[in-house]
Amino acid sequence: MKAAYLNSPGGPEVIVYGDLPDPVPGPGQVLVRMRATTVNHVDTIWRSGIRPYFKIVAPHVLGIELAGEIAGLGEGVTSFKIGDRVVGRPTTGAYAELAVADVSEVVKLPDTVSFEDGAGLGTTGPIAWRAVVRVAQVRAGEAVLITAAASGTGSVMVQIAKAAGAFVIGTAGGQRKLDVVRSVGADAVIDHYEEDVAARIKEITDGRGIDAAIDATCSAPLVNAVIEGLRPGGRLAIYGNMASPELTLNVRNTFFKGVKVMGVQGGDPAQVEAEREGDLIGMLRLAADGKIKLVKDKIMPLSDAAEAHRLMESHASGGKLILTS
Secondary structure (H helix, E strand, O other): OEEEEEOOOOOHHHOEEEEOOOOOOOOOEEEEEEEEEEEOHHHHHHHHOOOOOOOOOOOEEOOOOEEEEEEEEOOOOOOOOOOOEEEEOOOOOOOEOEEEEEHHHEEEOOOOOOHHHHHHHHHHHHHHHHHHHHHOOOOOOOEEEEOOOOEHHHHHHHHHHHHOOOEEEEEEOOHHHHHHHHHOOOOEEEEOOOOOHHHHHHHHOOOOOEEEEEEOOOOHHHHHHHHHHEEEEEEEEEOOOOOOOOOOOOHHHHHHOOOEEEEOOOOOHHHHHHHHHHHHHHHHHHHHOOOOOOOEEEEEEHHHHHHHHHHHHHOOOOEEEEEEO
């Protein structure tokens, strides 16, 4: 099979596109013929080697979400058949024509949802739903701010928050990305590179502030400006750290306002896993009904995986980068 893989960590140029042996599904696993996969921020972290807890054993195939068709069944698998359209979220290995996933990591893809949309919602959907609905608990009539709202995950969050009846403010950098945020239904936008975020929140909300915020950046200037814009007792949910793995908070502002700071990814593993599958199925139903629009920046062949990583790291893309086979 063809695959995009690593022999060692480094820049995008270390990604090799070539032939590897076909993987074989083990007991309780399925073999998926990949039709579409995505480039995620975590893929670039894994590839770069900058985080020591991501260990590469060569040849290492990148990729944590994909959509395609069942091409093989491991021992004991009865819930799928050859040819079923599925979405999968393997631990890694999606940048390949064939990938193995545990049965628990795969759900059926509705016929009305494209492989490209399915791949983009495989990981994005559950995280977006969990952040907006389960953690930030966004409700009708509230004002909520979402940072990096032009990203694949952020743009889905905007739509979920709007569906919940909230007034949504999205931040992004540059006019092109701001246009993306508007296109998915945000009520207001802020250029977090060029504008005073706290002042703009006050202006947009007529001085009332926001009830909740969801952040993917861990950028101290941005997050502290958002905290300044939160109402007393406001909620801040953090689901990513694109700018930094560490965040210095204005603690005085945080505790005097009674701000609740919550992590999206953690919790009881069994409960999180059970909720993730249900959230993904729910998101796919919304997509099948046309209620969630996945913003796609570019659709590229798998052979262009290195270029896709360059685009991701340039922060020039708005929406999902999709690789197809």
